[in-house]
Amino acid sequence: MEQVVVNGLYLGAQYALIALGLTLIFALMNVLNFAHGQMYVLGGFVTYTIYGQMKLPFVLALVCSGLTLAVVGAFCEKFLFRPVIRRSKRDESTMLLAAAIAFLLDAVILLLFGEKQRGVPKIINGVFLSDTIVMPYDRIVVGVVAIVMIATFVLYMQYSKTGRAMRALAQDRVAAQLMGVNVERYSMIGFALGAMLAGVVGGLLVTITGISSGIGGPISIKAFMMVMIGGAGVVGGAIAGGFILGMMESVGLTVLREFGDITYLVIFVCLMVFLSIRPNGLMGKPWG
Amino acid sequence: MGNLLSLKDVQLYYDHVYALKGVSIDVNEGETVALIGANGAGKSSILRAITGLKGIRSGSIRYDGQSIDKAGPDVIVRMGISMVPEGRRVFPLMSVRDNLLMGAFTRTDKAEIRQSLEMVLARFPRLKERYTQAAGTMSGGEQQMLVIGRALMARPRLLLLDEPSLGIAPKLVQDIARSIVAINREDKVSVLLVEQNSRMALRISQRAYAIATGKVALSGNSAELLEDSRVKDLYLGGEV
Ligand SMILES: Nc1ncnc2c1ncn2[C@@H]1O[C@H](COP(=O)(O)OP(=O)(O)O)[C@@H](O)[C@H]1O
Ligand SMILES: [Mg+2]
Numbered sequence: 149m150e151q152v153v154v155n156g157l158y159l160g161a162q163y164a165l166i167a168l169g170l171t172l173i174f175a176l177m178n179v180l181n182f183a184h185g186q187m188y189v190l191g192g193f194v195t196y197t198i199y200g201q202m203k204l205p206f207v208l209a210l211v212c213s214g215l216t217l218a219v220v221g222a223f224c225e226k227f228l229f230r231p232v233i234r235r236s237k238r239d240e241s242t243m244l245l246a247a248a249i250a251f252l253l254d255a256v257i258l259l260l261f262g263e264k265q266r267g268v269p270k271i272i273n274g275v276f277l278s279d280t281i282v283m284p285y286d287r288i289v290v291g292v293v294a295i296v297m298i299a300t301f302v303l304y305m306q307y308s309k310t311g312r313a314m315r316a317l318a319q320d321r322v323a324a325q326l327m328g329v330n331v332e333r334y335s336m337i338g339f340a341l342g343a344m345l346a347g348v349v350g351g352l353l354v355t356i357t358g359i360s361s362g363i364g365g366p367i368s369i370k371a372f373m374m375v376m377i378g379g380a381g382v383v384g385g386a387i388a389g390g391f392i393l394g395m396m397e398s399v400g401l402t403v404l405r406e407f408g409d410i411t412y413l414v415i416f417v418c419l420m421v422f423l424s425i426r427p428n429g430l431m432g433k434p435w436g
Numbered sequence: 437m438g439n440l441l442s443l444k445d446v447q448l449y450y451d452h453v454y455a456l457k458g459v460s461i462d463v464n465e466g467e468t469v470a471l472i473g474a475n476g477a478g479k480s481s482i483l484r485a486i487t488g489l490k491g492i493r494s495g496s497i498r499y500d501g502q503s504i505d506k507a508g509p510d511v512i513v514r515m516g517i518s519m520v521p522e523g524r525r526v527f528p529l530m531s532v533r534d535n536l537l538m539g540a541f542t543r544t545d546k547a548e549i550r551q552s553l554e555m556v557l558a559r560f561p562r563l564k565e566r567y568t569q570a571a572g573t574m575s576g577g578e579q580q581m582l583v584i585g586r587a588l589m590a591r592p593r594l595l596l597l598d599e600p601s602l603g604i605a606p607k608l609v610q611d612i613a614r615s616i617v618a619i620n621r622e623d624k625v626s627v628l629l630v631e632q633n634s635r636m637a638l639r640i641s642q643r644a645y646a647i648a649t650g651k652v653a654l655s656g657n658s659a660e661l662l663e664d665s666r667v668k669d670l671y672l673g674g675e676v
Contacts, residue, residue: 309541312530312534312537312538313538313541315527315529315530315534316527316530316538316541319527319528319529319530320525320526320527320528322489322521322525323521323525323526323527324527324538325489325508325509325510326487326489326509326513326518326519326521326587327513327538327539327541327542327586327590328509328510328513328514328541328542328590329510329541330508330510
């Protein structure tokens with residue numbers, strides 16, 4: 149029982165970080181970033197290259213994963229989304245663009261890193277053992293880092309001037325403009341921040357589960373599920389969605405194991421029933 | 437009394453439909469100027485043109501001796517023009533405090549921002565009582581006070597107000613009108629006030645323009661317009 153909870157928390161923290169990035173981009177720009185999973189994969193391969201191949205410190209690799217994706221995110225916003233949003237009022241345009249970026253990143257990642265699953269040396273050896281819990285130390289470290297990052301993100305959004313401006317922009321674009329918020333600049337910052345979160349989680353998880361070029365799509369789908377559970381564009385919703393999905397997966401993998409690989413089937417069914425009752429998710433309101 | 441804001445022959449279009457077809461208005465330093473007129477006349481469009489929310493087709497807008505008709509909203513706020521938009525538009529999920537701090541977004545001196553905050557809270561004591569409450573949960577009148585306070589947090593020289601009395605309880609309309617007068621006289625902020633409540637607007641302004649179908653139909657001294665038979669028929673009929 150305790151084991152299931154701890155696994156769920158560890159997984160949920162990673163998921164919540166992914167969902168936070170996705171929901172931030174959605175709240176600020178009304179863009180569904182279908183390439184979010186690919187950004188995660190790219191982050192994983194950056195850490196793989198710097199820490200796994202070049203044998204440089206893991207912390208440095210993780211920072212590089214974040215920075216690389218921040219640059220990729222800023223670039224996507226400035227040169228791809230911004231011109232499309234300026235010319236087209238239809239939401240489908242940005243969706244198609246995001247899907248195209250996803251395919252492009254998939255192709256680039258495949259070209260650069262091949263199709264093999266890649267892993268890196270453990271960041272810490274050893275396993276924590278108690279009467280009820282077995283948890284490798286590296287998972288504990290990765291989980292704690294993720295939770296600290298979630299807390300930092302929430303505090304940053306709540307108390308920094310930039311965070312306040314991003315919340316204002318999400319709640320009322322016109323009013324935010326009238327306060328002097330430069331919409332283009334803050335959309336770029338928000339996109340960079342969202343992509344950075346995806347990249348950092350990729351860098352964290354490559355040390356546990358490894359990384360391969362094909363998992364971008366499935367990660368995006370999980371991210372969308374979390375955001376739908378919590379309610380799109382809401383910080384608390386993304387965090388809740390992340391932990392709920394993490395917990396469901398953890399429970400499913402334990403309880404449903406004897407029935408075969410049906411955890412995600414059950415999760416999808418639950419999600420469909422849930423969304424038919426609460427189409428806006430748990431906290432379906434714009435930003436919180 | 438120097439000229440602060442001057443629109444000359446401003447034309448503004450939404451796609452291919454005009455909203456303003458040659459509007460010229462002036463606001464002098466220290467004045468309260470009212471824009472009255474029916475729904476759809478183009479009053480909000482005039483304010484949108486001034487703040488840079490909407491680009492103009494032709495004409496010119498000058499503020500403090502500079503041309504501002506190509507500048508975006510974020511530049512214009514920094515030049516000293518704050519706008520209270522129609523329909524209040526608080527940041528609904530943010531606290532009163534955070535809403536007010538957003539008003540000071542363009543400013544950096546923390547001590548001075550704190551000072552402005554105290555001034556705004558002194559002007560609107562109700563906001564002090566609601567300080568940590570989410571703005572979206574307040575009454576319409578309180579939200580109106582909040583957005584006026586928020587605009588003042590930018591320390592403007594010119595305050596644009598778009599229908600501050602709309603949908604507000606009659607008792608509070610008086611309070612809001614009094615605040616606008618105080619802001620103009622005590623804080624030395626020039627005011628351009630858009631109102632459908634023409635009587636209130638003409639009472640608290642020195643000059644006024646009546647806007648009809650994208651043009652200035654009438655203009656002059658507010659006290660005289662209050663007595664003008666055309667104004668009475670068109671804009672004051674039925675109102676108390
Ligand atoms: N965003 C918009 N798109 C198209 N037409 C608009 C838009 N906003 C206003 N209009 C039109 O422009 C005209 C002037 O509107 P507005 O300036 O809002 O008038 P007022 O504030 O005096 O009620 C109206 O005919 C209105 O229908
Ligand atoms: Mg209007």
